[in-house]
Amino acid sequence: MSSEQLAPEVRDWLVANGWSPGRDIGQRADELIQVRVQDAERQGRTLRPVPAAVHVIHAFGLLHLNHPTVKHVSWIMDPTLGYEGDARLIQELSFGLGTELFPVGYESSEYGLLLVDERERFFHLHHTGGYYLGENTMDAFSRFLIGAPDPDAEDYFV
Numbered sequence: 001m002s003s004e005q006l007a008p009e010v011r012d013w014l015v016a017n018g019w020s021p022g023r024d025i026g027q028r029a030d031e032l033i034q035v036r037v038q039d040a041e042r043q044g045r046t047l048r049p050v051p052a053a054v055h056v057i058h059a060f061g062l063l064h065l066n067h068p069t070v071k072h073v074s075w076i077m078d079p080t081l082g083y084e085g086d087a088r089l090i091q092e093l094s095f096g097l098g099t100e101l102f103p104v105g106y107e108s109s110e111y112g113l114l115l116v117d118e119r120e121r122f123f124h125l126h127h128t129g130g131y132y133l134g135e136n137t138m139d140a141f142s143r144f145l146i147g148a149p150d151p152d153a154e155d156y157f158v
Contacts, residue, residue: 045087053102098158
């Protein structure tokens with residue numbers, strides 16, 4: 001995502017949290033993706049790193065995106081966090097949505113996984129279910145900043 005596509009408030013927030021235009025963590029992103037792929041395989045599942053998720057990890061990987069007004073709430077852009085059985089749950093959510101999903105990070109309050117689909121839509125896999133976070137990276141970040149409600153992912157099932 002280019003900095004021209006970002007709303008000024010989102011760009012300023014990202015910069016305050018360590019991002020810069022043109023940021024790419026390169027080989028480190030590929031290593032993080034491979035850790036996640038291998039963990040899914042260990043669980044007997046296949047998670048394919050969709051191009052939109054790969055792009056998000058390259059551009060925002062390893063950032064701690066702190067919420068500007070809610071203390072101790074962040075999006076940690078590290079796809080390697082997971083738990084036993086999460087690959088199956090990701091696949092189930094993917095099936096319902098009719099698209100593949102890949103983890104790009106997690107939220108710090110309850111460690112729900114942040115997922116991106118083939119169209120760059122963001123979803124949240126929480127212990128209470130799946131939730132929609134935004135139509136694309138810009139929308140997801142904007143919604144996070146303003147505290148927009150997260151509709152059930154089921155509203156987006158095919």
